[in-house]
């Protein structure tokens with residue numbers, strides 16, 4: 373059976389791009405693959421985090437994943453720091469990656485430019501991400517488009533390691549959706565919607581008040597002419613709304629565009645589709661937050677299951693690398 377692995381950082385409230393670009397595919401992958409999903413708290417540490425907030429965000433993110441439809445009976449759901457093998461493999465992969473290839477990562481360039489403090493972890497982050505994936509003999513990784521380059525690096529590291537030390541890792545394939553892989557900020561449609569960037573009017577949160585969601589979509593920046601056409605380059609604002617509506621309804625954005633002659637009608641329908649996508653998630657979320665011990669038990673079981681696989685793969689890595697066995 374195909375094995376699927378993916379992760380999400382507890383760096384802020386989950387936004388619509390996370391849902392449409394990644395999380396809803398995690399849910400549907402459960403029907404056809406063995407699925408492992410991880411709240412990657414160690415990745416969040418690449419930028420400074422408040423300890424109290426990090427702790428509560430990690431738990432709440434796990435609860436939101438459950439509310440979205442991650443089923444602990446079918447998926448392994450766990451917190452990255454509960455499985456220490458991730459950091460051990462990360463070090464090994466840091467020693468497999470070249471300085472130059474990490475320096476070329478666009479996410480590092482984006483997040484380090486203008487930052488007051490740039491941690492070494494922000495630089496080596498893609499090696500930890502590769503460790504997350506390779507530790508589970510992952511076949512397929514469902515992510516949004518912004519992770520394409522990191523996935524390519526994970527593949528390169530796996531191939532390089534296998535070449536140097538003999539067949540060790542499964543080389544993973546990225547799985548990036550056709551629609552919704554890059555949801556853009558509603559106010560700045562040339563940059564991606566993000567949970568840690570400060571753009572409250574341009575970001576839709578999955579747990580946001582639904583009236584506010586509709587209002588933000590209706591106030592989204594559109595383009596200067598009035599034609600409704602799907603063209604990411606020339607009409608980023610309108611195309612973003614068409615992509616969002618398309619991701620919610622399943623109809624192609626080019627086809628949706630032919631039905632509208634006014635921005636206002638498109639915005640109204642987009643707002644309704646997003647509100648109806650979020651409503652059931654928000655309803656279910658309340659039931660999970662009411663039971664934090666239940667969530668903790670799910671995460672403990674998830675970590676135990678994840679660890680059973682991770683230790684096996686790491687043993688193979690240690691053996692092939694030539695690390696002396698203890699005892």
Ligand code: ATP
Nearest residue numbers: 381383389393394515516553554555565566567568
């Ligand atoms: P941060 O702003 O802290 O970097 P983020 O919002 O980009 O966070 P992540 O935790 O890094 O979210 O990503 C979780 C998943 O959501 C990844 O698969 C990522 O590719 C996807 N994703 C994030 N933003 C978008 C977006 N705007 N459109 C589509 N997918 C997205």
Ligand code: LTN
Nearest residue numbers: 377378379380412415501504505
């Ligand atoms: N780097 C990713 C989050 C992430 C991830 C992973 C995704 C960390 N480890 C393993 C897929 C597989 C991000 O910034 N969105």
